[in-house]
Every structure is written in C-alpha cells, then in structure tokens.
Amino acid sequence: MTDLTRLSAADLSILLTSGAVSSVEATQAHLDHIAAVDTDVHAFLHVAGANALAAAAVVDAQRAAGAVLGPLAGVPIAIKDVLATRDMPSTAGSKILEGWIPPYDATVVRLVREAGLIPLGKTNMDEFAMGSSTEFSAYGPTHNPWDLDRIPGGSGGGSAAAVSAFEAPLALGSDTGGSIRQPAAVTGSVGVKPTYGGVSRYGAIALASSLDQVGPVSRTVYDAALLHDVLSGHDPLDSTSLTDRWPSMAAAAIAGRVDGALTGVRIGVVKELSGPGFQPGVLQRFNETLAMLVAAGAEIEEVSAPSFEYAVAAYYLILPAEASSNLARFDSVRFGIRVDPAEGPLTSERVMAATRDAGFGPEVKRRIILGTYALSAGYYDAYYGSAQKVRTLIQRDFDAAFEKVDVLLSPSAPTTAFKFGEKMDDPMAMYLNDVTTIPANLAGIPGMSLPMGLAPEDGLPVGLQVMAPAKQDARLYTFGAAVEQLLEAHWGHTLLSLAPKLAPTQMFASEGGAV
Amino acid sequence: MKKAELMDYDKALELFEPVLGFEVHVELNTKTKMFCGCANEFGQGANTNTCPTCLGLPGGLPQVNAKAIESSIRLGLALGCEIAEYSRFARKNYFYPDTAKNFQTSQYDEPIAFNGQLTIELESGRQVTIDIERAHMEDDAGKLTHVGGATGRIQGADYSLVDYNRGGVPLVEIVTQMIEGGEADSPEIGRTYVAAIREIVKALGVSNARMEEGNVRCDANVSLRPRGSGKLGTRTETKNVNSLRSVERAVRYEIQRQAALLAAGGTITQETRHWHEDTGITSAGRPKSDADDYRYFPEPDLVPVAPSRAWVEELRATLPEPPAARRKRLQADWGFANLEFQDVVNSDLLDAVEATVAAGASAQSSRKWWTGEVARLANVAGVSADSLVEPVQLAALIELVTAGTLTDRLARQVLEGVIAGEGTPLEVVEIRGLAVVSDDGPLIEAIDLALASQPDVLAKIRDGKVQAAGAVIGAVMKAMRGQADAARVRELVLERAGTAE
Numbered sequence A: 001m002t003d004l005t006r007l008s009a010a011d012l013s014i015l016l017t018s019g020a021v022s023s024v025e026a027t028q029a030h031l032d033h034i035a036a037v038d039t040d041v042h043a044f045l046h047v048a049g050a051n052a053l054a055a056a057a058v059v060d061a062q063r064a065a066g067a068v069l070g071p072l073a074g075v076p077i078a079i080k081d082v083l084a085t086r087d088m089p090s091t092a093g094s095k096i097l098e099g100w101i102p103p104y105d106a107t108v109v110r111l112v113r114e115a116g117l118i119p120l121g122k123t124n125m126d127e128f129a130m131g132s133s134t135e136f137s138a139y140g141p142t143h144n145p146w147d148l149d150r151i152p153g154g155s156g157g158g159s160a161a162a163v164s165a166f167e168a169p170l171a172l173g174s175d176t177g178g179s180i181r182q183p184a185a186v187t188g189s190v191g192v193k194p195t196y197g198g199v200s201r202y203g204a205i206a207l208a209s210s211l212d213q214v215g216p217v218s219r220t221v222y223d224a225a226l227l228h229d230v231l232s233g234h235d236p237l238d239s240t241s242l243t244d245r246w247p248s249m250a251a252a253a254i255a256g257r258v259d260g261a262l263t264g265v266r267i268g269v270v271k272e273l274s275g276p277g278f279q280p281g282v283l284q285r286f287n288e289t290l291a292m293l294v295a296a297g298a299e300i301e302e303v304s305a306p307s308f309e310y311a312v313a314a315y316y317l318i319l320p321a322e323a324s325s326n327l328a329r330f331d332s333v334r335f336g337i338r339v340d341p342a343e344g345p346l347t348s349e350r351v352m353a354a355t356r357d358a359g360f361g362p363e364v365k366r367r368i369i370l371g372t373y374a375l376s377a378g379y380y381d382a383y384y385g386s387a388q389k390v391r392t393l394i395q396r397d398f399d400a401a402f403e404k405v406d407v408l409l410s411p412s413a414p415t416t417a418f419k420f421g422e423k424m425d426d427p428m429a430m431y432l433n434d435v436t437t438i439p440a441n442l443a444g445i446p447g448m449s450l451p452m453g454l455a456p457e458d459g460l461p462v463g464l465q466v467m468a469p470a471k472q473d474a475r476l477y478t479f480g481a482a483v484e485q486l487l488e489a490h491w492g493h494t495l496l497s498l499a500p501k502l503a504p505t506q507m508f509a510s511e512g513g514a515v
Numbered sequence B: 001m002k003k004a005e006l007m008d009y010d011k012a013l014e015l016f017e018p019v020l021g022f023e024v025h026v027e028l029n030t031k032t033k034m035f036c037g038c039a040n041e042f043g044q045g046a047n048t049n050t051c052p053t054c055l056g057l058p059g060g061l062p063q064v065n066a067k068a069i070e071s072s073i074r075l076g077l078a079l080g081c082e083i084a085e086y087s088r089f090a091r092k093n094y095f096y097p098d099t100a101k102n103f104q105t106s107q108y109d110e111p112i113a114f115n116g117q118l119t120i121e122l123e124s125g126r127q128v129t130i131d132i133e134r135a136h137m138e139d140d141a142g143k144l145t146h147v148g149g150a151t152g153r154i155q156g157a158d159y160s161l162v163d164y165n166r167g168g169v170p171l172v173e174i175v176t177q178m179i180e181g182g183e184a185d186s187p188e189i190g191r192t193y194v195a196a197i198r199e200i201v202k203a204l205g206v207s208n209a210r211m212e213e214g215n216v217r218c219d220a221n222v223s224l225r226p227r228g229s230g231k232l233g234t235r236t237e238t239k240n241v242n243s244l245r246s247v248e249r250a251v252r253y254e255i256q257r258q259a260a261l262l263a264a265g266g267t268i269t270q271e272t273r274h275w276h277e278d279t280g281i282t283s284a285g286r287p288k289s290d291a292d293d294y295r296y297f298p299e300p301d302l303v304p305v306a307p308s309r310a311w312v313e314e315l316r317a318t319l320p321e322p323p324a325a326r327r328k329r330l331q332a333d334w335g336f337a338n339l340e341f342q343d344v345v346n347s348d349l350l351d352a353v354e355a356t357v358a359a360g361a362s363a364q365s366s367r368k369w370w371t372g373e374v375a376r377l378a379n380v381a382g383v384s385a386d387s388l389v390e391p392v393q394l395a396a397l398i399e400l401v402t403a404g405t406l407t408d409r410l411a412r413q414v415l416e417g418v419i420a421g422e423g424t425p426l427e428v429v430e431i432r433g434l435a436v437v438s439d440d441g442p443l444i445e446a447i448d449l450a451l452a453s454q455p456d457v458l459a460k461i462r463d464g465k466v467q468a469a470g471a472v473i474g475a476v477m478k479a480m481r482g483q484a485d486a487a488r489v490r491e492l493v494l495e496r497a498g499t500a501e
Helices: A009-018 A023-041 A050-065 A107-114 A158-165 A180-189 A221-231 A249-256 A280-295 A307-328 A348-359 A362-374 A381-404 A428-431 A436-445 A473-491 B007-013 B066-078 B182-206 B243-261 B309-316 B325-333 B339-348 B351-357 B364-379 B391-402 B408-419 B425-432 B440-453 B457-464 B464-477 B486-496
Strands: A044-047 A076-080 A118-123 A168-175 A190-193 A213-216 A266-270 A299-303 A407-411 A445-454 A461-467 B015-029 B088-093 B103-106 B111-120 B126-137 B143-147 B158-163 B170-176 B216-226 B238-239 B271-276 B279-289
Touching: A009 A023, A009 A076, A009 A221, A023 A050, A044 A158, A050 A118, A050 A249, A050 B088, A076 A107, A076 A158, A107 A118, A107 A168, A107 A221, A107 A362, A118 A158, A158 A168, A158 A180, A168 A221, A180 A445, A180 A461, A180 B158, A190 B216, A213 A221, A221 A249, A221 A473, A249 A299, A249 A473, A266 A280, A266 A381, A280 A407, A280 A445, A280 A461, A280 A473, A280 B216, A299 A381, A307 A362, A307 A381, A307 A428, A307 A436, A307 B088, A362 A381, A362 B271, A362 B408, A381 A436, A381 A473, A407 A473, A407 B158, A428 B126, A436 B391, A461 A473, A461 B243, B007 B015, B007 B243, B015 B182, B015 B243, B066 B126, B066 B182, B066 B309, B088 B464, B103 B126, B111 B182, B111 B325, B143 B425, B182 B216, B182 B243, B182 B325, B216 B243, B238 B243, B238 B279, B243 B271, B243 B279, B325 B339, B339 B351, B339 B364, B339 B464, B351 B364, B351 B391, B364 B391, B364 B408, B391 B408, B391 B425, B408 B464, B440 B457, B440 B464, B440 B486, B464 B486
Parallel strands: A076 A118, A076 A168, A266 A299, A266 A407, B238 B271
Antiparallel strands: A044 A118, A168 A213, A190 A213, A190 A445, A407 A461, A445 A461, B015 B170, B015 B216, B088 B103, B111 B126, B126 B170, B143 B158, B216 B238, B271 B279
16 A cells, blocks of 8 residues: 555545545554654654544544545644644743643644644744754754754754654744745755745744744645645734735646746846855755756846845844744743742742743743843844844845846755754854845745755755745745756656655654653 | 921922823723723623733734724824824833733834823813823733732732733823923812813713723822922822822822922932822832833834824714813803802713703703702712713703792602602602692692681781791691692682781
8 A cells, every 4th residue: 555654745635535545544644654753853742643533533524424625634734833732732842831732723723724634743843933953942853854963954843854754744834034944945845934924923922023924844846835725814813914815826836837837937046145155065956956947948147135145134133122022921920831939039020030041942042132132222223223124125135136037046045954063052153044044034025945956965955945026925836836847857756755764763652742 | 208297388389390291091992902802891700801812822913903093093183183194013021920921012102193282271260281292002911919918019918810801901191291380280280181181081982981990090290390490300100090189189299298308408219109099198119210121112913003094084073072162162051150060070960961951951950950969869879970860851850840840859759769760750750649739729628727727827817927827838738748839838828818918
C-alpha cells in the first residue's frame, strides 16, 4: 500500500474523496510516523493522538453520509504553537505559558477545523517566534530532517520540519520577519507569508502586530494554495483584516502549470538581496534558476531597492517595540505560570517580576529591553519614529520596483541550514539571516519560499523567494507553481525525495507527545 | 493635614492665585465594550462579561465599537471641539493588575476631539469660559477589591481580587486647559464645570451620568502661584472625586493645604492625592512626575479612525439644545424666580417639570408638586423623584385640582394611589371615592345638622360674628370626611344661618 505520509495534501485528498482511504487511516499513518521519527526531529511540542483520530472519524462519518466536504477535509495538519487551540496547550515555545490551554480557538484554527482538516498537534518554535533556528524554544530545538545536527530555521522550524519529515502534509506557520519562509528554505519545503491583513491574526499570540501574518506551510505550491484558500478572508475580530474578496489561490496555482505560463513574465532581481554575505552555493542555485526562467521565456531585470539596506535595523526597532508591549500581558495574573520571589513580600509587582524573570528566555528578554528602550521618552523619535520612516521608504522601493516587474526574486535566505550553536552567541549574525525576508513584512506584501535545489558545498536545500505586490498573492501561486514545475521537470523528481530517510527510533512517542 | 493646620481660605487667596485643571472621565453607555463584544453592564458575577480580548489573553485582538466613536464625536461637538479628520489609538504602557493587557488603549497625540470651549455660569451670575484641550477615547480598567486590610485599601490587605467586567468599558476623557483667574470662585468653578459636563453627557444620552456609580469621575489639578509671580506652582492631582460637592470641597481643601505648606516655607510634591469623602481631606497618593514614561506608541492592532466630514455634520445635527441655553429658555418661559428655578435644577427635575408643563399643567403648579409632595415621597422611599410618577399623570392630577374636583389634601391622597399603582388619577379618584362633593344637597344637610347641634354658634353668626362659622365649617368638613370644598361650605353656612356677608 502507498505510504500515506509521502503523499501531497492534494493527492491524499483524491484518495480520501474517492473513499480509497479513510481520514482515520491517513491520520493514524501520520501519528505512527510522528511516533517513529519525532524523537529525533522534535517538530512537535504536543501530539493530539486521540483528538486527531476522533476528528478524523467525524469527517469519515460525514463523508459516508454523503456530505459535501471541502478539498482538504480529512487531511492532517500540524499547527504552530503560536496559535490558540482550545483543546491543546498553546505555549508559543515559552516556559511562561507552560501547559496553558486557551479557552478559544484562533480564527485560522477554527477555519481549519471547519474545513475538515485534522489537527495532529502543535509544532515547536523559537520562544514567542523570536529567532531563526528554534534554538530559543524553551522546550529544546527542532532538528533539520536533512541533517539532524542542523537548525530547521525559525521561528517556525517545527512546522517546516514536520512537513519536510513527512510527519504532516500541511502545517500552519506565522511570519513576522521570515518565520515561515526561512524555515521552508532550509528544509526544502514551501511556505507563504500572505499579504498583511489577508489572513486573520485573531488568536495568534502576537509578536509584532504590524508585521505578523499567519500562512501555509507545505511540500508543494499547490498544497499551500489549497490551505491558503481555507485561511484567507475577512475576520471582524481582527481590525487589520482586509475586506477584499480573494481569488482562488488553488486556481492560480493550476494556472501556473499551463505551458507557457512563464512566457513574458517580468522578473525583478533585487540587487540588494544577493551578493556579498551570501553563501556561494545559494547564489549558484539562484543564478541557475534565473537562467532556466529566461530559457522558459521570462524577462529578467535587476532592480535596486536602496532602502533595503536599513531594513534589518528598522525591523529590529519596530519588532522589539511592539513586542515589549504585546508581551506585557504575561504577568501571572490571569493565565500561565506564576513564580513567587524567593524572599520578601508577595506584592503583585514583585510576583510579576519574578514570573517574567523565570518565564522568559534570554532572547525574549533581550528584545523586551530593546523595545522598551526604543519607545522611551526622548528616544521614540530617533528610534521608533525613524524606523517607521524607513518602513515607508521600503514600501516606496517596492512600489517603484513593481511598476517595472511582475514579481521580485531573491534567495529566501543567505545561507543553508547552519549548525546548532553556530550563531547563538552572535545575535547580529542571527538577525542578518532574515535580511532577505524582512522587507516583505515591513511593506506588508506577500512572499513565498520554494525549493530551488541543494547547495553544492553542503548538499542542503536552498530556497527561492518570490515576492508580489500587496494583495497579489495569487500571482505568487501562479509563478511559484510554474517555477516548481520547471525545476522538478529538470531534476526529474521533487527536492524532498532526496532528503535522507529518517531511521525510526526505538523510543515510544506517547500520545501526549513531547510535552 | 489636619483641618486646623489649613490656612484660612481668604488668607490663602490673598497670598496665592489658584490655577486649576480638570480631567473628567465619562463612561459611555454603549451596549458593548470599547474593543470587544462583551456586555457593558455590571451587577453580574465577577469576570462574567469577559472574553479573550478584554481579559488580555494571548492572541486577543481589539475591535473598535462604532457606537462609542459616534458618542465621542457627539460629545466632542457638544463641547465645541474640532473633530479630527484622522485620529489614532495609542498604547499607554504600564503594569498594573487591573489593566489586563498591561497597557491601556487610549489616544495620545491624535485625539478624536480637541480645542473646545465650555462657558459655565456661577451662582453669582459670573460667566467663566473653560478651554477644553482635548476629549479622547480609551478603555476602562478592571475593578480591584483589596481583602483583609482594615481600610479596604491596598496597604495592609492580605490579597486583592480583580473583576474585569469593567475592563474595556468605553471612556471619554475630557481634559481642560489650565484655568486661571478663578480666584475665590475656584472651588465653585470646579463643581459647576463638572456639573455642566454631567448635564451635557446626560442631554446627549451618551452616558448614564451617575456620579455615584462612577459614570462621571473627576481628577482635579490644583496649584498655587504666589501673587506677583509669573511662575506656576507645583500641582497636585486629586483623583476620582465623585460628587459635585466633593469637587468643590477638594479644590478648596487643596488651596488651603498648599497655601499653609507654602507659607510655612515648604514645597508641594507633584503627586496624585486621594479624596476622603468622610473626613473632607486629601492624602498623598503616588508621586507623579511630568517624566512618567508610558512609552506611548500608535496601537498597531487598530486602524486609524477617520470620520468623514459628512458624518460629523450629520452627528452635529443630532445635538440637543445646549443645557445652559435650555435652562435660560425654560426659566424665561416659566417665569420662575431664580430661587424657584434653582430649586428645580438642583433637584434634577428640569426634565420632569418640562414634561409636566408639556402635558398641560401650569409651570408653577408643576414646580410646586415636583419639588414638594413628589420630592418628599421620593425622599421617604429613597428613590429619585422623577422615577416615582409619570409627568403626564402628575399633569392629570394638577388638572383635577385646578378644576376643583380635588382639594390639595385629596390630591395628595390620589398621588399616593397613583404611585401605589392603582391607576390614573381619575381612576384613583373613582376607586377611592375621593372627589370633592360638589352637589350642595348633602352639604346643606350636613350644615343644617351642625347648626342645629350648635345653637350658640348659630346665634353668634346671626349677631354678625361670622368668624364663629369656623366651628360649623370644621364640623361639616369632618362629616364630609374632607371631601368638600371648604369655601363653598362657608358660603352655604352663612346662607343657611340667614346671614349674607
């Protein structure tokens, strides 16, 4: 029988729809695979075995009763731990929320359930999504399925690893400065950050409100599109949610597979997002991909975005500023852990301080301190105010570029997956890993990462980033599906089929999972 | 400071010029909270009107209450403010357990309304124009209850409970510019200003405006400038002064306290102060410096509020007549003396009297009934007068008195019946059989009987001593159980005694 875990969500959907496979079987296959490999990978913080099988049985019963179900009904999905789930702990990778089960579902989680998807569990992440490696998770790092000694990217390393290790065909991620796209790049998977406001943030534990966006993680562009269609749409509970009606991303992806889909497409290569500081093998695969696109009829021109030079600096003012305020609510009063001071009176101020001291990890504290400073009276204009101006300039750079081209391309990350510990002592080096992905968040535009090969020097996946104008998410899917088809035709297989087979461990992963 | 240590008020005014400023918080009476769909009401169990947003749970996000925006704009317009074309919310960051998010969602440099003016009139007739700096929107904090201490304050408490039902209730904070030149009237200016705000929000219908329930709360800033000095003194901010009389007393107290301190060579600490209603003094709260850093920044979870000019004009058209103008008009229409009119205003019976007059009663009799018998009964029952009886019922009662169907004494009994829910005044008259006997037949019968039983009185009357008739009249009224018109009885007594005046 087919290994159900190796199928794309779309292919699994066909088997489910035809009745050849039940959702319970598909879900069980994924739970078994998680049990076999996740001790090594540690993509999951919580595995919802019984609940997942129960949800799958409901979908099977509905299908048996002749109900008309959505295309992803019965397909398993992994959920980033940053999203509130009423039946699973939601910790955002932090000690301070250890064991906290929210009384509500995030809007995207509700939509996923309503579409009949089966939540398998919650995936690991850097604490409060602050990081590019999952090394800042309070529950230990996730390992890259391509090389267990390497990082899976971050903050959404758990979701990307779950998908690339075939533990789930789909996952939900969140992207504040690249947390969906950079993990996708270093794990050979697909990840999309939608247009800001395209997907509801209600129930997504906020890192930086003006930058955060929830999006799909998958192994194929089409799968990402199917999930995107489930997630997008106006949510009255999120005031920054757009009221636009969105075209079908799945239809857009299918359009990309038509012959000639790349003919005449105007491609811009951002001068500032390649070159020095980028790993040679990354640039090599990027240039080869550009050459193939030209051969397929696309037109390429270099565009300059001079303000991108300041993007990382601006980002690391805006993000900590907003985060310092968003994370103020973690104070032990209403939810989460409470830690009393070792000595002295138990005033609320002292309990709050002791709780935050014990509950937050070093990177979170670093950013809270940075953000508190950046917002302080007398410094606001110089820091937060200036950063907002840079943001406007970056938006103008994008506007100017998109007057000339349809999509912008760059490597998704400057390097392939680095080794654990490599950048832990150098926050700046860690921050610079997001240099390619940050501009899209600052401008609110959509971005996608899809695999474009392995770097010759280390044999690790390299990601291609595609960016489109705000609200033109469909363009990402059309173009992305075309590029994916072009590359896979060239390789003769999918990139992930090259990933080393993970040896099942002898350990028993219990239903409760890792946490 | 003990009362005995305060400086004499006149002496304080001789040495110093008071400078005032007020921040009035108005709780809006919208159905739901400012940033979520929870009910804006109390009296439920603690923390029942809450959701992920107003509890500040991870992942909760705010949504702006459109009605609260509307109410804020109307209030801004009523205060003569300009309404911003582009207004933003901002986060005011500080840690306190009654603030679920550990920031208040407020407005900073882009308030919804600004640059207003409000003219108030003091009892002396002096007009004072208060400049309004801004009126901005924000959400209220939850309610802390300190358990275990003797005073109910946090000091000495064993623990504190927090109820977030009030957390997220919409507030408008109205901030005045500095008020100079108030001089000896300063305390009265405070009271009158807050009364005017209260009257306006009530007339607009945007707040329940009950100070005793905290719907309108006043923070009073007071500082003293030595006469002849151009330099402002250090101010104190007395928080949550929650009755009109207290505003007046608190301002007066602070003037006397600060004057005593300054005259003795002391300095004023810039701080918040607590008002103690029972003892009539203020006490030190927390130090408050101008450098308090709330790290304001634009609220990224909300989009800017940009009310269209057309909408603003639409809302302007819904504004009621300004309360002060309305008072002037009504006093003139009704021809009330100042004291009579003040009596009505101070008893909060302007609406009731107006409605009663509109229902056909004369202004004077409406005033007399509302501030007299109705107010007395309300006082006994411990409720507000206008909740006791409908103006249209009272007008009907007055009509019966005017027509001679009821004497005042009977009318009071009918009023009791109406209040007891026995029906309209006319129905009560019928049920209780209280109407004045206007048929002379039974009266003559009773008079003849009374005269016959008091022959000495009859003789006196016939001798021209008509004042002796009083005894007969009394007996007749008694026999009629009060249901007779005494004047008519007197006429008939004299007639039956064979004397004509």
